Amino acid sequence: MADQHPSSQCGCGSGACGNGGSAKPSPASIQFKKPASAPAKSAVPAAAAPPSRRQFVGGALRGAFLFVLGAATSLIARVSQKERTVWQIDPTKCIACTNCANHCVLTPSAVKCVQQYPICGYCKLCTGYFEPEPNALNTAAENQVCPTGAIERRALEDPYYEYNIDEELCIGCGKCVVGCVVFGNGSFSLQIRHDRCVNCNECAIAMVCPADAFVRVPASQPYLLKTREKQG
Amino acid sequence: MNARGQFPIHNLQFSILNSLAPLLRVLLLLVVLLSPLATFAAERFPPPEFEPGTYTMPPTTTPPPRLAVMEIVDVAVLLGALSLSTYGVLVKRSRRHVFWVMVFSLLYFGFVRQGCVCSIGSIQDVTLALFDKSYAVPVSVLLFFLLPLVFTLFFGRSFCAAVCPLGAAQDIVTWKPIKLPVWLEHALGVIPFLYLGAAVLFAATGTAFVICEWDPFVAFFRRGGSFKMLALGAGFLAVGLFIGRPYCRFLCPYGAILSVLSRFAKWNVTLTPDDCLKCQICDVACPFGAIAEPDEAAPPKPRPGFGRLVVLGTLTLLLMAGGAWLGGRLGLPMSKLNRTVSLAERIAAEDSGAIKDVNDASKAWRALGKPAHELHAEALRVRGQFRFGGLLLGAFVGLVIGAKLIGLAFAHPHDVYEPNLANCVACGRCYSYCPKVLVAAKRSEKKEMPRPTAA
Numbered sequence: 001m002a003d004q005h006p007s008s009q010c011g012c013g014s015g016a017c018g019n020g021g022s023a024k025p026s027p028a029s030i031q032f033k034k035p036a037s038a039p040a041k042s043a044v045p046a047a048a049a050p051p052s053r054r055q056f057v058g059g060a061l062r063g064a065f066l067f068v069l070g071a072a073t074s075l076i077a078r079v080s081q082k083e084r085t086v087w088q089i090d091p092t093k094c095i096a097c098t099n100c101a102n103h104c105v106l107t108p109s110a111v112k113c114v115q116q117y118p119i120c121g122y123c124k125l126c127t128g129y130f131e132p133e134p135n136a137l138n139t140a141a142e143n144q145v146c147p148t149g150a151i152e153r154r155a156l157e158d159p160y161y162e163y164n165i166d167e168e169l170c171i172g173c174g175k176c177v178v179g180c181v182v183f184g185n186g187s188f189s190l191q192i193r194h195d196r197c198v199n200c201n202e203c204a205i206a207m208v209c210p211a212d213a214f215v216r217v218p219a220s221q222p223y224l225l226k227t228r229e230k231q232g
Numbered sequence: 233m234n235a236r237g238q239f240p241i242h243n244l245q246f247s248i249l250n251s252l253a254p255l256l257r258v259l260l261l262l263v264v265l266l267s268p269l270a271t272f273a274a275e276r277f278p279p280p281e282f283e284p285g286t287y288t289m290p291p292t293t294t295p296p297p298r299l300a301v302m303e304i305v306d307v308a309v310l311l312g313a314l315s316l317s318t319y320g321v322l323v324k325r326s327r328r329h330v331f332w333v334m335v336f337s338l339l340y341f342g343f344v345r346q347g348c349v350c351s352i353g354s355i356q357d358v359t360l361a362l363f364d365k366s367y368a369v370p371v372s373v374l375l376f377f378l379l380p381l382v383f384t385l386f387f388g389r390s391f392c393a394a395v396c397p398l399g400a401a402q403d404i405v406t407w408k409p410i411k412l413p414v415w416l417e418h419a420l421g422v423i424p425f426l427y428l429g430a431a432v433l434f435a436a437t438g439t440a441f442v443i444c445e446w447d448p449f450v451a452f453f454r455r456g457g458s459f460k461m462l463a464l465g466a467g468f469l470a471v472g473l474f475i476g477r478p479y480c481r482f483l484c485p486y487g488a489i490l491s492v493l494s495r496f497a498k499w500n501v502t503l504t505p506d507d508c509l510k511c512q513i514c515d516v517a518c519p520f521g522a523i524a525e526p527d528e529a530a531p532p533k534p535r536p537g538f539g540r541l542v543v544l545g546t547l548t549l550l551l552m553a554g555g556a557w558l559g560g561r562l563g564l565p566m567s568k569l570n571r572t573v574s575l576a577e578r579i580a581a582e583d584s585g586a587i588k589d590v591n592d593a594s595k596a597w598r599a600l601g602k603p604a605h606e607l608h609a610e611a612l613r614v615r616g617q618f619r620f621g622g623l624l625l626g627a628f629v630g631l632v633i634g635a636k637l638i639g640l641a642f643a644h645p646h647d648v649y650e651p652n653l654a655n656c657v658a659c660g661r662c663y664s665y666c667p668k669v670l671v672a673a674k675r676s677e678k679k680e681m682p683r684p685t686a687a
Contacts, residue, residue: 058496058498059498061496062386062496062497062498065385065496066382066385069378069381069382072358072362073374073378075362076358076361076362076369076374077371077374084370085368086297093596095592095596099592105450105454105457106454106456107454107456114292114293115292116292117289117291117292118292119275119279121275121277121278121279122279122280156287157282157286160280160282164290167293183276184276184277185275185276193295194294194296194297194298195295197297198346198348198454199297199298199348200348200444201348201353201356201370201441202357202360202441204444204445207440207441207571210591210592210593210595210596211592211593211596211599212596219300222294223294225292228279
């Protein structure tokens with residue numbers, strides 16, 4: 001079936017088309033051809049070229065494009081990374097400016113507050129939990145810093161309290177982080193949660209982060225948590 | 233037994249804190265306003281040592297990122313979708329086949345992968361990797377950029393037909409498409425090249441990933457986003473009801489690259505198996521204005537000669553020069569979008585007293601304690617990049633417009649309806665409309681029924 005027509009364009013290449021095993025004929029079994037170009041006399045040779053010339057030029061350009069693509073690929077492949085990386089917030093640089101809550105491509109943001117229990121002081125008057133001048137040290141919403149009430153306060157032995165983040169509610173605004181870092185141990189810090197982050201190639205929050213706190217870290221160690229030895 | 237006895241200082245601090253609550257507010261305000269946070273974090277309250285067995289410290293949860301193998305799955309799905317789409321477009325010639333591949337792509341690349349990674353955006357990754365040696369582009373992203381290009385070079389725009397989730401979203405809503413005037417189609421067709429050039433400039437300078445930022449459908453794919461983006465997406469879909477695939481045709485920068493490559497594709501969309509009847513049905517069936525009408529038959533217009541080529545070539549050069557001049561002038565204002573430049577300008581304005589207060593960025597920068605001249609040197613370097621890049625961008629735009637004019641003047645003469653290979657997104661709608669195809673299918677059905685194995 002191939003080459004019945006010099007400019008045969010059956011669409012499937014070289015004789016691979018046809019019905020295969022199916023009994024029902026499909027339009028694929030029809031020979032499709034490109035309409036022959038009208039013969040025209042012109043001073044511009046390329047425009048009035050016969051199909052063979054056109055095909056030759058097309059093939060040459062195709063080869064050239066492939067060459068350029070291959071060259072670019074090899075160039076980039078040389079610098080392409082061996083290890084996968086993901087975005088993370090460096091807590092030593094983060095200033096908890098609220099951009100994380102507002103600029104992530106996800107709503108709510110993939111950034112959440114993370115409680116690092118080993119360095120938490122378990123304070124009764126937690127400045128990450130309470131407004132600067134609380135009416136009372138209880139769990140009333142008016143006393144809380146968190147706009148969504150995402151921090152749970154749980155009494156342990158007197159005078160200690162445990163503070164947990166309900167990530168379903170946390171929007172990553174960092175208000176509690178400010179309170180905790182300024183007056184407390186800084187056990188609250190903002191981190192990108194990788195169960196939510198879609199790992200955009202150019203993180204939308206990183207583009208607006210005023211403190212350059214967004215860094216790429218190896219995917220094998222995707223969090224930058226504070227420890228007692230290494231504080232922010 | 234109690235912890236109180238062990239930490240008298242701790243409790244002392246508590247009582248002080250409680251009694252000094254009014255002062256606390258003022259202090260907090262002062263500290264927050266005057267200082268970056270990082271320097272103040274310290275272990276002020278030593279963590280209590282609970283009696284063993286009385287308290288178990290909850291672990292700090294660290295949900296892991298997506299598995300690395302999933303990137304390979306993505307590339308495999310892309311390859312599979314490209315192959316299936318190409319098969320549907322060129323071999324099976326079935327709109328239904330293309331349609332279902334398209335639905336799959338919309339679901340997988342759109343809603344499951346939430347529109348990322350996509351080939352359109354990968355332009356920027358590849359650009360940034362070429363210009364910024366410290367930026368390492370993932371191999372999967374590189375393949376997302378490359379595979380559709382190679383496929384297009386051989387099989388036409390089968391990527392646009394059924395693999396791109398953005399195209400699929402618009403293709404599905406195409407309801408009552410109107411045919412745009414040819415002049416408008418040509419004029420708007422220049423915009424994707426402009427957009428491409430601008431996106432490359434912004435990516436190369438590390439300023440922004442414009443294409444991703446203004447991806448109209450990503451808010452739908454992620455089922456959430458800013459009002460601006462949702463409105464933009466809804467706008468494109470609403471326009472798409474009446475103007476087929478508006479983003480693909482008049483904005484998509486990747487489509488601009490593919491339209492160039494598609495012209496040289498080895499195999500591509502074809503309309504009719506034998507002589508065209510000029511019934512115009514395919515033209516009416518195409519929602520994207522991608523069927524080239526035949527030139528008026530009589531009298532045959534003389535082909536434009538060498539003289540016109542010289543005139544248009546000169547015009548192109550003039551356009552490029554003008555574009556370069558304009559682009560060079562626009563480089564400076566464009567550079568203000570770069571973070572380094574805007575920060576340096578802000579710092580300079582604050583230092584000179586033109587601006588009294590500080591913002592987050594300048595406060596954070598000052599906390600680093602780096603010398604200002606380093607920042608200014610970096611900003612000047614980026615500005616230089618923008619000036620030169622703007623020059624090139626302007627020249628590129630001039631070249632595109634000039635090439636468009638030359639292409640129009642020296643259009644390949646044809647006397648039948650045929651697909652415009654640059655614009656055709658290979659959706660396959662026209663296949664089932666051509667009467668010649670229907671007749672040939674009938675004929676081959678009669679002829680080939682007795683023998684199931686075809687030649």
